[in-house]
Amino acid sequence: FKEDGKIHSNLTDYVEAAKKVAAKYEVPVVDLHARSLEMVNRMGPAAAAPLDREPRPGPDFGNTAVKTKPDKTHLSAKGSEVFGKVVADELKQADPGLGRYIN
Secondary structure, eight states: OOTTSSOOOSOHHHHHHHHHHHHHTTOOOOOHHHHHHHHHHHHOHHHHGGGEEOOOOOOOTTOTTOOOOOEEEEEOHHHHHHHHHHHHHHHHHHOGGGGGGOO
16 A cells, blocks of 8 residues: 555556466456455555465574564455455356356
């Protein structure tokens, strides 16, 4: 999240590359990037925070005061639950034939 309270993604190039590959091979696309930005921007930083995985300390290299940054890329158990549902819903729309296999 930036000062305006919105996420400014730096993943757009990767999203567009994935869409090009999907178009080339004529396979459905689940645009989780767009869906997650839409959802998390609507929630705001405070409500979205529980979806983030807790920071994990890296190697301390002899420094006992290792500081870690919040992990804004990976999900907590709550985040996995929330976005698992998003993926399931999006898969049903992207390929309706899968719907009968997804609860």
